[in-house]
Amino acid sequence: MNGTDPGEWIAGNQRYMVTALNRIRGLLFLKTGQDDGNAEQASLAGGSGTTGPATPAEDLPGPPALEVLCERFGLSPFERDILLLCAGMELDSSFAALCASAQGDPARPFPTFSLALAALPGAHWSALSPGAPLRYWRMIDVRPGPSLTSSQIRIDERILHYLTGVRHPDERLAGYASLSRIDQTVGDLVPSHRAVVARIAGVWPVKEPARRWPLIQLCGPDASGKRDIAAAACAYFGLSLLSVPAHFLPANPTELEALVRLCDRESVLDTGALYLQCDDLDSSDTARSKTISWLIDSLRTPLMISSREPLSTEPGSGFSLWVHGPEAGEQMDLWHAAVDGSGTISGHHIETLVSQFSMSTRTIRHIGNVYRSVCDHEETPADTGAGPSYGILWDACREQTRTRLSDLAQTIRPAAVWQDLVLPEQQKDVLREIATQVRQRMKVYRTWGFAGKSSRGLGISALFTGASGTGKTMAAEVLANELSLDLYRIDLSQVVSKYIGETEKNLRRVFEAAEEGGAILLFDEADALFGRRSEVKDSHDRYANIEVSYLLQRMEEYRGLAILTTNMKEALDPAFLRRIRFVVQFPFPDTRHRSLIWERVFPEETPVEGLEFVKLARLNVPGGNIRNIALSAAFLAAEDGGVVQMKHLLRAARSEYAKMDRILTDAEIGGWV
Numbered sequence: 001m002n003g004t005d006p007g008e009w010i011a012g013n014q015r016y017m018v019t020a021l022n023r024i025r026g027l028l029f030l031k032t033g034q035d036d037g038n039a040e041q042a043s044l045a046g047g048s049g050t051t052g053p054a055t056p057a058e059d060l061p062g063p064p065a066l067e068v069l070c071e072r073f074g075l076s077p078f079e080r081d082i083l084l085l086c087a088g089m090e091l092d093s094s095f096a097a098l099c100a101s102a103q104g105d106p107a108r109p110f111p112t113f114s115l116a117l118a119a120l121p122g123a124h125w126s127a128l129s130p131g132a133p134l135r136y137w138r139m140i141d142v143r144p145g146p147s148l149t150s151s152q153i154r155i156d157e158r159i160l161h162y163l164t165g166v167r168h169p170d171e172r173l174a175g176y177a178s179l180s181r182i183d184q185t186v187g188d189l190v191p192s193h194r195a196v197v198a199r200i201a202g203v204w205p206v207k208e209p210a211r212r213w214p215l216i217q218l219c220g221p222d223a224s225g226k227r228d229i230a231a232a233a234c235a236y237f238g239l240s241l242l243s244v245p246a247h248f249l250p251a252n253p254t255e256l257e258a259l260v261r262l263c264d265r266e267s268v269l270d271t272g273a274l275y276l277q278c279d280d281l282d283s284s285d286t287a288r289s290k291t292i293s294w295l296i297d298s299l300r301t302p303l304m305i306s307s308r309e310p311l312s313t314e315p316g317s318g319f320s321l322w323v324h325g326p327e328a329g330e331q332m333d334l335w336h337a338a339v340d341g342s343g344t345i346s347g348h349h350i351e352t353l354v355s356q357f358s359m360s361t362r363t364i365r366h367i368g369n370v371y372r373s374v375c376d377h378e379e380t381p382a383d384t385g386a387g388p389s390y391g392i393l394w395d396a397c398r399e400q401t402r403t404r405l406s407d408l409a410q411t412i413r414p415a416a417v418w419q420d421l422v423l424p425e426q427q428k429d430v431l432r433e434i435a436t437q438v439r440q441r442m443k444v445y446r447t448w449g450f451a452g453k454s455s456r457g458l459g460i461s462a463l464f465t466g467a468s469g470t471g472k473t474m475a476a477e478v479l480a481n482e483l484s485l486d487l488y489r490i491d492l493s494q495v496v497s498k499y500i501g502e503t504e505k506n507l508r509r510v511f512e513a514a515e516e517g518g519a520i521l522l523f524d525e526a527d528a529l530f531g532r533r534s535e536v537k538d539s540h541d542r543y544a545n546i547e548v549s550y551l552l553q554r555m556e557e558y559r560g561l562a563i564l565t566t567n568m569k570e571a572l573d574p575a576f577l578r579r580i581r582f583v584v585q586f587p588f589p590d591t592r593h594r595s596l597i598w599e600r601v602f603p604e605e606t607p608v609e610g611l612e613f614v615k616l617a618r619l620n621v622p623g624g625n626i627r628n629i630a631l632s633a634a635f636l637a638a639e640d641g642g643v644v645q646m647k648h649l650l651r652a653a654r655s656e657y658a659k660m661d662r663i664l665t666d667a668e669i670g671g672w673v
Contacts, residue, residue, distance in 0.1 A: 005061065010165045012060040017163060020066060021092055024084045024120075028095070031102040031119040065163050072268050073133045081120040082127065085111045086140055086155035087163055113142075114149040137265050162269055169242075169270075170262055177244040177263065179270065186232045190330040190361055193229050196321050200233045203319055204302065213273075213302040215318025219310050221512045222325045223279050224360045226306045229323060230275050239302065240272035246281050249291050256291060260298045267301035274299060278307040325516075326361055328354050328446050334361060338368020344389035355442030356485070356518040357397045358559065363516075367396045394484060401517030402486060408495055408510055409488040412522070414477035421471060421478050422589065422596045422623065430584050431475055434462055435482050437581075438561050459558040461579065463526075465569040466586030469624025472565040475584070476522050479561070486519040504550045511554050518560045526564035527571040555579060589622055597623045601630045607643035615646075618668045619653060629656050646672045 070080050088095040089111055096109040103115050117123045126132055128148060134140050139159045145151030158170040169179040186197050196218070203214050216233075218226040227243075234241045242263060250256050263274055276295070281288065289311075296303065296313060303318075305311060310320040326334060335350040359367075371393050421428065437444075437460050445451040445458055464472035473489075480487035495506045514521050555562055556579060564580070566572060577583070589597060595617035602608055619626070630644075632652035637644040650672050657664050 009060070009062045012062070013064045013165045016060055016064040017066065017087075017091070020084055021088045024081060024088055025092070025094065025098060027081075027119050027121075028085075028098040028102045028115075031115075032098070065165055069159070069162060069269070073137055073139075075133055076122070076124070076127065078116075078120055078122040078124055079127045079132065079134050081122075082111075082113075082116045082134060082153075083139060083155065083159070083163075085116060085120065086153055087160055090155060090160055091164075108150075108152075110152040110154075112150055112153060116153075117149070136261075137268075138261060158265075158269070167270065170266055173242075173259075173262055173266060176248045176250075176259055177242050177266075179240060179242050179266070179272070185235050188361075189228060189232055190326045190334065192327055192330060193225060193232075193323070193361075196229050196323055197233050197236060199319070199321055200229075200304075201236055204233075204237065212300065215296060215313060216304045217310050217313075217318060217320040218304060218306050218323050219308065219320055220323040221279075221308060221515075222323055222360055223277075223306065224362045225325060226323045227275070228361060230273075230304045230306070233304070234273050237273075237302075238271065240270045241275050242266055242270075242272050242301075243275045243277065246276055246278040246288065246292055249288070249295065251287060251291060256295065257298075260295055264300050273302035273304060276303065276305045278305055278311065281307065325358055326364075328442070331359065331364065334364040335368070338364050339371060339393070345393065349390050349393070351442050352439070353393070353397060355439070356483075357401055358516055358518065359397070359401060360516075363400055367393070367400055370396055398484070398486060398517060408506055409490050409521075412473075412477060412480070412487040412489055414480040414487050416474045416477040417481055418478055420600060421474060422593050422600070423471060423475075424587065424593075427584055427586065430582055431479065434460065434561070434582055435479055438479075438483055441559075459556055459560070459562065460581055461555050461558075461562045461564070462582040462584060463569070463572075463577070463580045464563060464565045464584050464586060465567070467567050467588055467622060469622035469626075470586035470588060471623050472586050473522070473524065474623070475586070476520065476563050476565075479563075480520050483520070483561075485561075486517060487522060488514065488519055489522045489524055507551065507554060511558050514560060515558065520560065521558070521562045523562065523564045525566060527566045527568045552576065552579060591617045594619070594621075594623075594626065597626050598630075601627055602634075602644065606634060607637075609643045609645050611644070611646060611649070612672075615672060616649065620668065621656070625656055625660070629653050632656070 066080070066084075069075070069083075075083065085095075089099070095111075099111055099115060100106050100109040102119055103112070113128050117125075127134060130136065135142070139156050141154045141156060142148065143152040143154065158168075161168050169177075173179075186194055189197065200216055203216070205213060218229060220226065231241055244263065250259060266272065267274060276292070278292065281292070292311065293313070296305075296311075296317075325331075331354045332350055335353060336347075339345045339350075374392055375389065418428075421431075423431075441458075441460065451458060464475060466472060476487060490510060495510065496503050510521065555576070564572075564576075595613045598611075598613045598616045619629070621629075629649060629652045632655060633644050633648040636648040636651055640648070650669060653669065654664055
């Protein structure tokens, strides 16, 4: 139908089917043995037993569906006529009476193999076998009956639609697969992804459709990029794309075999390839892995697999191609095109976006469309820095790439700012340097060439060490606020698993999910996860050391900021300390710093009266406990219906000390009330 008007082809295909069905009607009429007054009907049979319709296909604007189907599935002339006999039952009301008359039985107004063998020319018994095209490809359905030849046979609905020119995927695939009409071309891809399509084109056969196409595995974390590559490769070969998520595959062998048969048939009917999505495949699910292996071995259709890691397949059965997200330069080109026409977004803005967010082609284009739509409906003044327009774009990036790690990480909404952080200036300077390196890493790594020297050690990691309550988590919040990034606290109880390989898998999910949005990862109480590697005495020690080694690798690869906090620095593996770029010691606050914390701990809206911060600073507790005391005192004051006073703080301090199994001394609270 390429280059042909669809409406013209449908009309021509309909005429062709009418002529073909008239010929089958004539053959049935001849079988009845009634000649008187029916010369016209008898002539439709063609007399000589020919299988061709009266109207040649050359007279049509494109190849008719019937001839295409016969060619693709290798139907013999007899099998072709059986299919037409069954199609006639659905498309022509006169066929039922003719079938009953031709079989001499009013109770059998339907096609059977017995009728086909008796009435159709070129009959051969092999057409009835389960391995022959009609039954193997489920083109006809044999209904239960007393015998194979006397049972009713019906044309499959999908095949009937195809013969009439209606392109609609088999409804039985609806729960497992989706057929994509290709809207992605090679020209839509970034150069690095075009190179992958070129590799596919180099190994898939172009002029040998009968040869089994090599399996293509697209590996890596960029799921949307892999799908775009698969779509572009199919467009290059003129194929449609049938997508099947691996977790939808049935476990029952009979159902799986039927699904494979339907997928193969759909691929032949629609000239397509199968795209098997295994990105979320659990490697420990051996039953699912065996199902996928069986499917790979059984499919005849061109097959592409999307997975994070290469699946184990038969040697020589295919190729594994790694797909990474667009490179930094490609992302910058995509951003320039996405926000084209907006004078408020500068090259510096785009460089900052690329340095912070590692997004796919689709995501960048989607955000660009949203951004342009917002700009079209809002008056946004030109900005000289991170003004309103840029802020809209930045927030859209954060929203689009916001990770979903509710089972492994806790989202912290940062509220703390620099003024809330009470630390010696030396520690504050280190924190500011961390923020500087996060902001400027694109310029240093890419523009100034440091990334070209080595791909290792480009991640920015920091260790915050100090006693509980000294401000480590607050400092992480300050950095997240300063950089306008999301902050995730990793739940170690959910990450660490006693099962071999599960901890690494969970950590991979954490790092890969955070990578796209450049989120800040906070590993609280990191000594539980990043402890010293021990001497190998058994398999448990071996795998524990593997987990630590894997963490070392991911910390170096992670392009965002990873913060570790601990109050047991000596428990950390020395290899971690060598690879951590910043180490910030959070000291126990002295009297002066405790006084500053007390001055800043109460919000401006809180009513206070007679508070003496110098006396309060005598409490020998860090900032975390100071906040607890202040909050408890606020509740006590609210219950009294008054304002926060020293007496409320005294009661709250006694409760806090009791919780810590400590006793308040007169030196600490003397003269409070």
